[in-house]
Amino acid sequence: METLSDKLKPHQLEAKPKRKVLIIIDADPRTNPRAAEAVRLAGGVCVWEQVEVSIVLHHAAAHALSEAAADLPEGKIYKQFLPMIREKGGRVYVMPDDQTMEALDTEVILKNHLKEPALAELAAEAAMVIRF
Amino acid sequence: MARIIHILTRENDPLPASIIAAQETTGHETRVIDLTEVDPNGDYSILLEEIFAADSVQVW
Numbered sequence: 001m002e003t004l005s006d007k008l009k010p011h012q013l014e015a016k017p018k019r020k021v022l023i024i025i026d027a028d029p030r031t032n033p034r035a036a037e038a039v040r041l042a043g044g045v046c047v048w049e050q051v052e053v054s055i056v057l058h059h060a061a062a063h064a065l066s067e068a069a070a071d072l073p074e075g076k077i078y079k080q081f082l083p084m085i086r087e088k089g090g091r092v093y094v095m096p097d098d099q100t101m102e103a104l105d106t107e108v109i110l111k112n113h114l115k116e117p118a119l120a121e122l123a124a125e126a127a128m129v130i131r132f
Numbered sequence: 133m134a135r136i137i138h139i140l141t142r143e144n145d146p147l148p149a150s151i152i153a154a155q156e157t158t159g160h161e162t163r164v165i166d167l168t169e170v171d172p173n174g175d176y177s178i179l180l181e182e183i184f185a186a187d188s189v190q191v192w
Contacts, residue, residue, distance in 0.1 A: 024147075026147075058147070116150055116151070116154065117154050119151060120150075120151045120154030120155050120158070121154075121155075121158065123136075123151055123155070123188070123190055124134050124136060124155050124158075124160050124188060125134070125188075126188055126190075127187070127188055127189070128188070128189050128190075128191075129188070129189070129190035129191060129192075130191055131191060131192050
């Protein structure tokens, strides 16, 4: 019979699927430091490796993945933390508006674009959705 | 299907409205608490009960 201490063994903990956290960012990284803070927060949580963190850069927030992202006020944060989220198994999606779409590389859009029904399902699968 | 609680913090926000509609269409059970309409001195125990009963907590 499996005891409580058996359940606490490391191999048991690893077998359990990670809970998902979805962070949706609306803030415009060109003018609003909340976008960078949200990315930094997501990066910090994903390093913990207890949850699977994904990000949706919604509308103007998608500028954080533009070619000019390095020149943004908190450009270093995007360069450091967005790859980190991917390395830890999370995804970085974009849902740019028409104006922001023009600032993004076509490959970035093709690889990371998310439509609204898919966002609804992604949110439903997440234990927690937080918006910045 | 997931039991989802949506906590709304912004007035006239189109994004959560469309997400909630899409989740209901696909069969998820949704509950909505609009905090913009709740008095700061209101009874938040109901909100806590809903959070602990939910599979997914979504703060908009």
